[in-house]
Amino acid sequence: MNLFDVYPLYNITPVSGKGPYVYTEAGEKYLDLYGGHAVISIGHAHPHYLKMLGEQLHKLGFYSNSIQNPLQQELADKLEGIAKIKDYSLFFCNSGAEANENALKLASFHTGKSGVVYFENAFHGRTSAAVAVTDNESIKAALNNLHEVTKIAFEDVNALEETLKQSKTAAVIMEVIQGVGGLDEASTEFYVKVETLCKKYNVVLIADEVQSGYGRTGDFFAYQKHGIRPDIISMAKGMGNGFPIGGILIDQNIPAKHGMLGTTFGGNHLACAAGIAVLDVIKKEELMKNAASLFNYIQKEVATIPQIKRFKGRGLMLGLEFEFEVAELRKALLFDHRIFTGASSNKKLLRILPPLNIQQEHFEMFFKALRSKLKNY
Numbered sequence: 588m589n590l591f592d593v594y595p596l597y598n599i600t601p602v603s604g605k606g607p608y609v610y611t612e613a614g615e616k617y618l619d620l621y622g623g624h625a626v627i628s629i630g631h632a633h634p635h636y637l638k639m640l641g642e643q644l645h646k647l648g649f650y651s652n653s654i655q656n657p658l659q660q661e662l663a664d665k666l667e668g669i670a671k672i673k674d675y676s677l678f679f680c681n682s683g684a685e686a687n688e689n690a691l692k693l694a695s696f697h698t699g700k701s702g703v704v705y706f707e708n709a710f711h712g713r714t715s716a717a718v719a720v721t722d723n724e725s726i727k728a729a730l731n732n733l734h735e736v737t738k739i740a741f742e743d744v745n746a747l748e749e750t751l752k753q754s755k756t757a758a759v760i761m762e763v764i765q766g767v768g769g770l771d772e773a774s775t776e777f778y779v780k781v782e783t784l785c786k787k788y789n790v791v792l793i794a795d796e797v798q799s800g801y802g803r804t805g806d807f808f809a810y811q812k813h814g815i816r817p818d819i820i821s822m823a824k825g826m827g828n829g830f831p832i833g834g835i836l837i838d839q840n841i842p843a844k845h846g847m848l849g850t851t852f853g854g855n856h857l858a859c860a861a862g863i864a865v866l867d868v869i870k871k872e873e874l875m876k877n878a879a880s881l882f883n884y885i886q887k888e889v890a891t892i893p894q895i896k897r898f899k900g901r902g903l904m905l906g907l908e909f910e911f912e913v914a915e916l917r918k919a920l921l922f923d924h925r926i927f928t929g930a931s932s933n934k935k936l937l938r939i940l941p942p943l944n945i946q947q948e949h950f951e952m953f954f955k956a957l958r959s960k961l962k963n964y
């Protein structure tokens with residue numbers, strides 16, 4: 588049987604990983620500056636992660652959400668402490684799209700309305716409502732176009748207020764730093780205004796932190812830099828370091844009702860063990876601090892490379908923008924230097940999303956490779 592052919596694949600087969608590296612069967616070593624789409628937060632095969640998952644697998648891998656599972660509460664408590672958030676509750680799911688789908692559904696339940704506002708260049712996932720609020724028509728089917736959605740440009744507060752005034756909007760969903768869209772971030776004034784308008788018109792503000800969350804920007808969540816308080820925060824990617832786990836944090840003003848949300852796999856025992864291990868390592872190894880301090884080093888290096896026209900992002904969620912399209916450069920880094928980097932919908936932008944415990948020496952290797960390739964441009 589063939590696999591459904593939806594992914595263009597590199598002819599590379601990693602079979603193991605350690606820290607910031609993955610290895611093929613032949614022992615070829617690749618530096619992972621992309622973390623498999625920002626998923627690998629604490630590095631490949633981290634010993635604490637292996638121990639926690641291994642032990643849990645031998646005890647109880649799964650049982651449904653109809654029993655007591657103290658691991659869920661342990662994860663929630665650790666998350667609240669490390670993220671420095673208060674008065675939210677946690678609902679577990681399995682992926683980023685599912686987190687956003689639940690966030691949007693909950694906003695609709697809470698307000699009794701069905702409209703959603705999203706922003707140009709946004710990416711929120713591929714399921715029904717999540718893809719409807721994603722700015723890429725080529726991945727929407729007719730079914731997805733049944734949602735009542737309005738797209739607005741980043742920073743266009745007038746258009747936002749005009750839409751919210753019409754009283755049909757349940758939620759505004761935004762990535763504070765856009766991931767797939769190309770690392771754009773609006774001003775603090777804009778985010779504060781979005782929050783104010785949402786309050787004024789009784790609209791739920793959803794921060795999609797699926798990619799930017801879990802310490803990646805040097806803050807636990809990217810929105811925290813701007814001093815706002817979203818009503819719902821969606822999370823996934825870095826949350827399980829590869830084990831599928833996602834969740835939404837829900838402001839205490841949004842009440843729960845039995846049955847309004849649900850999932851078979853969300854918050855299962857193995858997923859929680861993975862999620863707790865990730866939080867333990869982020870705390871113990873001070874990975875947010877590492878992301879912030881490496882950013883300073885990277886910023887200085889980037890300033891010395893004239894071909895880089897713009898440097899975007901924060902912490903270890905970064906975009907290097909050139910005057911040319913980067914597809915060939917990415918291939919050269921991968922095949923000549925064995926370094927994984929990422930692309931975005933901005934074809935001139937190289938996306939960097941490494942494990943959060945990466946070290947300066949790894950970036951030194953990257954910059955050496957990059958400089959040697961840029962001689963050809």
Ligand SMILES: Cc1ncc(COP(=O)(O)O)c(C=O)c1O
Nearest residue numbers: 682683684710711712766797798
């Ligand atoms: C900001 C953001 N939201 C949602 C998603 C969807 O996540 P998933 O692929 O886990 O469904 C992604 C994936 O890239 C993302 O970057």
